[in-house]
Amino acid sequence: MGRLPDASHLQAVRALKKAGFLIARQGKRVTMTIGERIVTIPRANPINSFTMAGIVKDAGLTIEEFRKHS
Secondary structure, eight states: OOOOOOBOHHHHHHHHHHTTOEEEEESSEEEEEETTEEEEEEOOSSBOHHHHHHHHHHTTOOHHHHHHHO
């Protein structure tokens, strides 16, 4: 398993959309959902790798799956 680089919130939203997530609401954070799973993405540029790894884990994806979608 590799390390995730820092990414912008737009890259994260784009990758999660490709994975099937839909934007539920937007404000200071972007909330995306797919069924019962909800992921919140901060509007930070860049999102540090530690936070990005947590988002990927919460989305139920592996780092390799996330990289494939980005």
